[in-house]
Every structure is written in structure tokens, then in C-alpha cells.
Amino acid sequence: MNNLVLAYLGDAVYELWIREYLINKGFSKVNDLQNESLKYVSAKSQCLHLNRMLNEKFLSDEEIEIVKRGRNMSSHGKKNVDIITYKKSTGLECLIGSLKINNNINRINEIMNFIVGD
Secondary structure: OOHHHHHHHHHHHHHHHHHHHHHHOOOOOHHHHHHHHHHHHOHHHHHHHHHHHHHOOOOOHHHHHHHHHHHHOOOOOOOOOOHHHHHHHHHHHHHHHHHHHOOOHHHHHHHHHHHHOO
16 A cells, blocks of 8 residues: 555544543643644654654564655655654654554554553
């Protein structure tokens, strides 16, 4: 499947997981939810979380390859973030999308729990 499509799906899965997590944590005001979600869903935060997973050898070799494929695809970055940060966050989204397509919900939950620190 096209890596851009995987990243597109992964972005939605990632954001929905974070939104549900924050609601379950007791955040009930939309402003608070939005502000708290930025710790997880911005390109900068996704890049930081991916770097931490790589440094702590949390991802398998196969998962790292998926991240690299997503990171290396041709895309246009956002104006508010540098291209390297944008590409790394896209790589993480690609991984999440790939796991979703393959119905590997348990691994998505492991990765997301690692990200949020649970």
C-alpha cells in the first residue's frame, strides 16, 4: 500500500487514540483536550516520541523499516516545522497506519502506551 495512504490512516488512528486516552484521563473541556493533545499529536512531539522509541530500541527491525519508508517518501512539509521533523512524524504515522491495516491493534496500543508513558 502507498506510504502516503498509510500515513494518512495512521494520523487518524493516532489522533483518535490520543483523544480517547485524554477523555478517559478525565479531561472534559475541549480547550483542555486541545492543549493537552499537543503534547502528543504535533509533528514536533511525534518526532520526539519516535526518537525516544528508536533510542530505547522499542521498535522491531521491521517496524523501523516501515518508519524509514514513510519518512523517506516524497512529501511537502508544514510551514511551522522543519522538514526532518515533519518526515519523522510522517514515518511514525506510516507505522501506525501499517499496523492498523494489518489489524495489529495490540501493537498499536503498546506503541501508544509507550508514547503516553503508561
